[in-house]
Amino acid sequence: MTASPASAPARLLRRALRAPEADRANALPAGAWWLWALGLATAASRTTNPLLLGLLVGVAGYVVAARRTDAPWARSYGAFVKLGLFVVALRLVFSVLLGSSIPGSHTVLTLPELPLPDWAQGVRIGGRVTAEQLVFSLYEGMKLATLLICVGAANALANPARLLKSLPGALYEAGVAVVVAMTFAPNMVADVVRLRTARRLRGRPTGGVRAVAQIGLPVLEGALERSVAVAASMDARGYGRTAQVPAAVRHTTNVLTLGGLLGVCAGTYGLLAAQGAVYGLPLLLASLVTAMAGLRLGGRRSVRTRYRPDRWGVRAWLVACSGAAVAAAMIWAGAVDPEALRPGVVPLTAPVLPLWPAAAALIGLLPALVAPVPPSNRAVADRPVRRGKEQA
Amino acid sequence: MIRFERVSVRYEGTERPTLSGVDLTVPEGELVLLVGPSGVGKSTLLGTVSGLVPHFTGGLLSGRVTVDSRDTRTHKPRELADLVGTVGQDPLAHFVTDTVEDELAYGMESLGLAPDVMRRRVEETLDLLGLAELRDRPIATLSGGQQQRVAIGSVLTPHPKVLVLDEPTSALDPAAAEEVLAVLQRLVHDLGTTVLMAEHRLERVVQYADQVVLLPAPGAAPVMGPPAGIMKVSPVRPPVVELGLLAGWDPLPLSVRDARRGAGGLRERLADASPPEAPGAPPASEQPGAAVPVRTGVAPASGPGSAAAPVPVAAAERSRPGRLARLLGQGRDRTGSPGTSGASATPAADPVTRVDGLGVRRGRVEALRRVTLTVAPGETVALMGRNGAGKSTLLGALVGMIEPTAGTVRVGGLAPARTDPRAMVRRVGLVPQEPRDLLYADTVAAECAAADRDAGAAEGTCRALVSELLPGVGDDTHPRDLSEGQRLALALALVLTGRPPLLLLDEPTRGLDYAAKARLVGVLRGLAAEGHAIVLATHDVELAAELAHRVVILADGEVVADGPTGRVVVSSPAFAPQTAKILAPQEWLTVSQVRGALEAGA
Numbered sequence: 001m002t003a004s005p006a007s008a009p010a011r012l013l014r015r016a017l018r019a020p021e022a023d024r025a026n027a028l029p030a031g032a033w034w035l036w037a038l039g040l041a042t043a044a045s046r047t048t049n050p051l052l053l054g055l056l057v058g059v060a061g062y063v064v065a066a067r068r069t070d071a072p073w074a075r076s077y078g079a080f081v082k083l084g085l086f087v088v089a090l091r092l093v094f095s096v097l098l099g100s101s102i103p104g105s106h107t108v109l110t111l112p113e114l115p116l117p118d119w120a121q122g123v124r125i126g127g128r129v130t131a132e133q134l135v136f137s138l139y140e141g142m143k144l145a146t147l148l149i150c151v152g153a154a155n156a157l158a159n160p161a162r163l164l165k166s167l168p169g170a171l172y173e174a175g176v177a178v179v180v181a182m183t184f185a186p187n188m189v190a191d192v193v194r195l196r197t198a199r200r201l202r203g204r205p206t207g208g209v210r211a212v213a214q215i216g217l218p219v220l221e222g223a224l225e226r227s228v229a230v231a232a233s234m235d236a237r238g239y240g241r242t243a244q245v246p247a248a249v250r251h252t253t254n255v256l257t258l259g260g261l262l263g264v265c266a267g268t269y270g271l272l273a274a275q276g277a278v279y280g281l282p283l284l285l286a287s288l289v290t291a292m293a294g295l296r297l298g299g300r301r302s303v304r305t306r307y308r309p310d311r312w313g314v315r316a317w318l319v320a321c322s323g324a325a326v327a328a329a330m331i332w333a334g335a336v337d338p339e340a341l342r343p344g345v346v347p348l349t350a351p352v353l354p355l356w357p358a359a360a361a362l363i364g365l366l367p368a369l370v371a372p373v374p375p376s377n378r379a380v381a382d383r384p385v386r387r388g389k390e391q392a
Numbered sequence: 393m394i395r396f397e398r399v400s401v402r403y404e405g406t407e408r409p410t411l412s413g414v415d416l417t418v419p420e421g422e423l424v425l426l427v428g429p430s431g432v433g434k435s436t437l438l439g440t441v442s443g444l445v446p447h448f449t450g451g452l453l454s455g456r457v458t459v460d461s462r463d464t465r466t467h468k469p470r471e472l473a474d475l476v477g478t479v480g481q482d483p484l485a486h487f488v489t490d491t492v493e494d495e496l497a498y499g500m501e502s503l504g505l506a507p508d509v510m511r512r513r514v515e516e517t518l519d520l521l522g523l524a525e526l527r528d529r530p531i532a533t534l535s536g537g538q539q540q541r542v543a544i545g546s547v548l549t550p551h552p553k554v555l556v557l558d559e560p561t562s563a564l565d566p567a568a569a570e571e572v573l574a575v576l577q578r579l580v581h582d583l584g585t586t587v588l589m590a591e592h593r594l595e596r597v598v599q600y601a602d603q604v605v606l607l608p609a610p611g612a613a614p615v616m617g618p619p620a621g622i623m624k625v626s627p628v629r630p631p632v633v634e635l636g637l638l639a640g641w642d643p644l645p646l647s648v649r650d651a652r653r654g655a656g657g658l659r660e661r662l663a664d665a666s667p668p669e670a671p672g673a674p675p676a677s678e679q680p681g682a683a684v685p686v687r688t689g690v691a692p693a694s695g696p697g698s699a700a701a702p703v704p705v706a707a708a709e710r711s712r713p714g715r716l717a718r719l720l721g722q723g724r725d726r727t728g729s730p731g732t733s734g735a736s737a738t739p740a741a742d743p744v745t746r747v748d749g750l751g752v753r754r755g756r757v758e759a760l761r762r763v764t765l766t767v768a769p770g771e772t773v774a775l776m777g778r779n780g781a782g783k784s785t786l787l788g789a790l791v792g793m794i795e796p797t798a799g800t801v802r803v804g805g806l807a808p809a810r811t812d813p814r815a816m817v818r819r820v821g822l823v824p825q826e827p828r829d830l831l832y833a834d835t836v837a838a839e840c841a842a843a844d845r846d847a848g849a850a851e852g853t854c855r856a857l858v859s860e861l862l863p864g865v866g867d868d869t870h871p872r873d874l875s876e877g878q879r880l881a882l883a884l885a886l887v888l889t890g891r892p893p894l895l896l897l898d899e900p901t902r903g904l905d906y907a908a909k910a911r912l913v914g915v916l917r918g919l920a921a922e923g924h925a926i927v928l929a930t931h932d933v934e935l936a937a938e939l940a941h942r943v944v945i946l947a948d949g950e951v952v953a954d955g956p957t958g959r960v961v962v963s964s965p966a967f968a969p970q971t972a973k974i975l976a977p978q979e980w981l982t983v984s985q986v987r988g989a990l991e992a993g994a
Binding site for chain 1: 480485506514813843
């Protein structure tokens with residue numbers, strides 16, 4: 001509560017720490033967000049403590065709320081949360097119907113049990129439902145849901161197109177194809193909406209099987225036409241231009257890539273088959289390296305350059321490392337104090353929030369402080385004209 | 393820069409070549425305009441320059457096209473990408489990435505330019521096209537004019553020597569079109585880019601052209617020459633040229649400015665005559681309301697007052713002092729308190745539709761606010777305003793596709809959004825922006841049979857309409873094989889099968905040439921004379937001048953002007969037709985009015 005002005009170094013430090021407004025130049029690489037989210041997900045996979053899981057969900061949710069833009073892909077977070085809740089519910093339903101191997105003494109209810117033949121021994125449908133079993137399924141379901149929500153957070157924060165941009169040169173064109181395919185789906189949805197309204201204009205009901213059948217063909221037709229138009233545009237703008245490479249390099253590329261891929265197949269087979277475990281792993285690794293070298297060399301054929309690739313600055317490292325730190329702390333806590341991370345269900349005990357792992361989970365909030373702030377919703381003022389037209 | 397040597401193109405399965413005998417040279421640094429009726433192969437000719445014809449589209453190209461001495465037969469489109477920039481009709485189909493800056497860089501990335509060069513050129517192009525504010529925006533959120541500028545910018549960054557544009561301004565409102573044309577002008581003048589452009593809306597572009605290439609008919613050899621010379625013989629020409637020919641001006645003016653300089657004499661000759669009250673439409677006084685010829689069997693609206701309705705409105709407006717007062721007065725009248733003297737004439741006819749304080753929200757965006765509008769039988773209303781002003785939304789609310797969030801909409805006494813579509817078909821019909829959306833069937837005949845069933849009309853009703861609107865189209869024709877104008881006519885016939893007293897059209901002239909437009913104007917005038925109320929949303933000021941009794945201008949979802957066409961458009965720099973601009977302050981809107989007056993005076 002001192003009124004004295006902060007000292008000069010402190011002010012400088014605070015200015016340096018304050019997150020700048022996000023723009024193209026300081027945008028965090030998509031990879032940083034994914035590392036952060038995967039860190040949180042790894043941490044979540046190490047615990048079934050509902051309090052810790054809740055904390056992790058809260059951390060991810062807070063960062064999304066603080067740092068997501070109003071771009072279309074940012075809306076996917078809500079969908080992932082719903083998916084998570086669905087997973088929890090599903091897990092509980094299955095547990096109630098199919099029973100569980102968890103021994104328990106607190107019977108909640110007893111369902112009529114379906115008599116099954118001998119060969120289905122070990123499977124049970126219906127029967128006694130215990131509180132222990134329900135709590136166990138709830139914990140497991142929450143773990144899965146938390147994983148999903150972490151992935152959803154990465155999806156909402158990082159532009160998927162940018163992520164594809166960081167592919168190696170030889171795979172770039174495949175990446176573009178994927179991006180174009182991804183824009184295909186929303187366009188088709190818009191088409192369906194437009195054609196349904198057009199049906200209304202002809203005085204036909206918009207629902208029903210017949211409506212879907214009649215709309216289907218024009219929608220596919222429209223989607224196909226659009227793809228052809230985009231392909232023409234890409235062609236006219238130099239997509240797929242290749243550089244002249246010496247024949248030797250070309251052949252080497254082919255041999256390396258093909259050989260590498262074959263090796264990967266053989267190695268994987270070796271790993272999975274019972275007797276090949278000795279040579280499986282080394283073969284797999286060696287052929288992976290070969291395939292990578294082939295791809296690398298193949299990149300020479302592509303003349304592409306990259307416009308303003310994302311830069312890994314201090315902030316990107318901080319974001320990525322905060323996720324890694326959470327994961328590391330949780331793994332370490334799992335080794336030191338497994339009881340706290342996996343609260344017992346037999347006998348039933350109230351879960352306790354372990355202090356140190358919880359504090360470590362809070363490190364995941366760092367991005368909400370250091371990541372550049374997305375600009376306020378200035379795009380709202382200029383509304384999406386075209387989309388409006390299509391709905392009309 | 394571009395040389396065509398005895399070029400002809402024939403597509404698979406067609407009897408005659410789409411293009412033949414094209415022998416042209418487009419010199420460097422010129423803006424060359426390609427004109428001609430629909431379907432003469434303008435797009436094909438443009439496609440040969442970028443190599444998309446025949447490498448991408450198929451078909452057989454004979455002869456030779458060279459661009460900067462690169463032969464398009466041996467160079468694929470991607471190998472011409474550093475030389476030719478192509479922008480097609482629909483900018484949305486052009487975009488590969490999702491933000492403005494990435495889109496500008498895409499072409500350069502493909503060509504493998506160095507990162508610092510790319511960065512510099514993107515910044516230059518952002519400034520050149522005035523896109524700097526939009527650099528981080530997702531492309532889907534931009535307006536039509538902005539998208540078109542991004543599309544042009546995205547092909548400019550690799551510094552092509554040739555720019556090929558297919559109808560760059562057709563989908564744009566007048567202001568956005570000027571934006572785009574100003575950019576093209578600047579490219580030609582400052583950077584020496586060669587521009588080859590096809591465009592139907594000649595009134596917007598012809599004055600910027602250095603040369604005009606006319607494709608007179610499918611398969612006919614093109615004619616190239618200076619714009620004034622070609623315009624004299626062209627089957628398609630803008631109003632300013634029509635007026636120039638009518639008045640016998642020499643040299644032929646191509647811009648409003650040139651025409652105004654020579655228009656003094658014409659203005660004097662016209663000083664005594666006065667433009668007809670309801671512009672474009674046959675003067676209402678000549679139509680005794682009860683004797684309206686009912687051709688398509690529309691119920692003859694509602695007694696004698698109906699067809700004459702527009703005129704009293706116009707007369708009433710005359711007596712008011714200022715424009716603002718008139719607008720305000722009009723607004724009051726339409727909310728249902730006819731306090732002033734002249735306005736009492738309007739409600740005499742039962743309105744076909746009455747919109748009261750209509751508001752529509754989409755998410756957080758208020759697409760329409762407090763819109764109040766009535767349309768009387770036989771009246772034609774043009775809705776104008778920039779892209780995204782809410783024109784299509786208003787039409788959507790009238791037809792029941794969009795539920796109002798505030799206020800009421802009544803069409804024939806019913807709320808459209810709450811009524812069964814099968815009942816609405818007989819009260820209101822909308823021809824959407826893309827008439828193709830209305831067509832599902834494989835043949836015209838099947839389409840007609842379905843329309844009769846949908847509307848509960850007698851068998852053959854629709855087919856009769858089609859024969860009238862679209863003579864010479866066989867039953868077995870696939871709707872997809874029709875031209876843009878024919879498809880519009882077919883959609884119009886389908887909609888008219890239900891005999892709706894209220895007919896709505898959304899951008900009906902997009903992609904139509906002058907001949908198709910003239911046919912459309914004739915058809916719509918006939919319908920209005922039969923007592924159909926027509927509301928059209930359009931950017932085409934010439935169409936509004938030809939057709940509309942009343943113009944309603946929307947901006948940001950609000951009605952900012954509502955009055956007789958003459959009064960509203962003459963004073964507006966953006967919405968005035970060329971004839972009005974040339975002959976201002978006299979209130980002539982179309983060349984045909986002037987012709988009529990001159991003939992009457994002679």
